[in-house]
Amino acid sequence: MSFSAPVLILYGSTYGHTENYARWLQEKLANAGFAHTTTLAISDVDEDALTDASIVVVGTSDYGGFLNGASTLRKFLPQLENKKLFFFTVSFNGLVGSTREKLDEKVVKSFTPALVATAPTFHLRGGLDHTRLSTTHKTVLQGVRVALSTKLKKNLGNQQMLESFSQGKADYSDPESLNPLVQTIVEAQDASAS
Structure with a gap:
């Protein structure tokens, strides 16, 4: 068609x-x-x-x-x-x-x-490549990282976001x-x- x-x-x-x-x-x-x-x-x-x-x-x-x-x-x-x-x-x-x-x-x-x-x-x-992020986005994501780290119940997205910090990127x-x-x-x- x-x-x-x-x-x-x-x-x-x-x-x-x-x-x-x-x-x-x-x-x-x-x-x-x-x-x-x-x-x-x-x-x-x-x-x-x-x-x-x-x-x-x-x-x-x-x-x-x-x-x-x-x-x-x-x-x-x-x-x-x-x-x-x-x-x-x-x-x-x-x-x-x-x-x-x-x-x-x-x-x-x-x-x-x-x-x-x-x-x-x-x-x-x-995805996220932490090496390519603007200074503003890096700063915001550091706040997100802290908030997610203290969260008791993390969903899959939360876990993958935290993993992206240690791996440097995720797609x-x-x-x-x-x-x-x-x-x-x-x-x-x-x-x-x-």
Whole structure:
């Protein structure tokens, strides 16, 4: 099956994990039959790119509850209102260390309830390379390390975060975790073609 609807994949990435997911998604959508897909950093988006797209997928990295690129993309809310929208976030823990409700709430808070109301949202895992972190992120993560060390009941995400400090890095990125998003986009396109 082939789809003619142009897809724009936007990403806000700090250390590259979200950008990797955006590129993997572009490849997966091409393999699923989408003939026209473009991947673009949110910082480079303009009205023309949004006008040309029928489907917009927004991927943002989550650092301490702030979604990378959200403030830039909010400037284009009028252009996004009539698009088929899909969101994905990338964080160290994803759904391993948080609930869907909490992660969805960050997307709603960042992109307005009206815009997100009918847009499917997915939450993926990324990684940490402590040698590449900015001074600010290192400082914040030291506070996280102390808090997690004293926590009596640690979930898997907490344990893996603590392990990342001793190992220097950890990466839980998985291109296969994009499959449900790809399937949702294909199903939405099938439904609109009928």
